[in-house]
Amino acid sequence: MSQNTAAQQRKRPPHAARDLILKAATEAFLAHGFSGASIDQIAAQAGVSKPTIYSHFQGKEQLFAAIMNSICDNFEEPFVGPNADTEELSTILIRIADNYTRAILQPGVVAMHRLFVAEAERFPELSRRYYEVGPRRVHQTLASFFKKRMARGEIRKCDPILLAQFFAAVVIAPMRTKRLFAIDAEIDWKAMDKQNREAVALFLEGCRKH
Numbered sequence: 001m002s003q004n005t006a007a008q009q010r011k012r013p014p015h016a017a018r019d020l021i022l023k024a025a026t027e028a029f030l031a032h033g034f035s036g037a038s039i040d041q042i043a044a045q046a047g048v049s050k051p052t053i054y055s056h057f058q059g060k061e062q063l064f065a066a067i068m069n070s071i072c073d074n075f076e077e078p079f080v081g082p083n084a085d086t087e088e089l090s091t092i093l094i095r096i097a098d099n100y101t102r103a104i105l106q107p108g109v110v111a112m113h114r115l116f117v118a119e120a121e122r123f124p125e126l127s128r129r130y131y132e133v134g135p136r137r138v139h140q141t142l143a144s145f146f147k148k149r150m151a152r153g154e155i156r157k158c159d160p161i162l163l164a165q166f167f168a169a170v171v172i173a174p175m176r177t178k179r180l181f182a183i184d185a186e187i188d189w190k191a192m193d194k195q196n197r198e199a200v201a202l203f204l205e206g207c208r209k210h
Contacts, residue, residue: 021048021052021057021063023046025060025064025067026112028045029115033115034115034118034122065126068130069126071112073133084145089155093204097200100138101171102189105179105192110180113180135168139165143160144160146160146164156207156208170199171196175195
């Protein structure tokens with residue numbers, strides 16, 4: 001390491017070095033996978049020394065865990081809004097679908113999802129946390145919303161969690177499958193919005209009380 005680089009490191013506050021390391025590690029894991037990424041690569045990308053990395057993290061496993069935990073901490077529930085109990089059902093479902101697809105189909109989110117699935121067996125506890133604060137939280141939030149609408153007689157009664165899972169799948173599955181397999185490089189959001197409206201219409205048709 002050059003004297004200039006060493007001097008720059010000394011000037012950085014500890015949290016700044018940690019943030020640089022996490023950013024570099026994320027890029028390395030996405031580019032090379034967990035097994036292919038090395039501490040040397042991460043150090044070079046972050047512009048720090050290997051001892052600096054080990055002063056913050058014990059190794060690649062702890063780095064990967066820190067990245068996954070950071071992403072889990074930043075998950076947000078689908079936007080329902082303050083008027084969820086009074087707004088027309090199809091209108092709010094379209095808004096939820098639009099917000100959900102835009103959150104889940106971001107390139108970085110898809111890439112990290114692909115990586116987490118690939119490393120699920122190596123990090124079972126972290127993978128469970130990712131599921132709990134990601135997909136499961138979405139399903140629970142939607143289920144609570146659907147349960148209220150069932151009580152009002154707007155949709156037929158059934159298992160609200162199952163209904164939430166169906167709704168999330170019909171909205172997100174077609175495009176996310178293509179994104180996970182790198183079929184479509186870009187998303188046509190005009191077409192995506194049209195698909196969301198058709199998905200909501202089909203969903204409501206299936207939920208109609210007989």
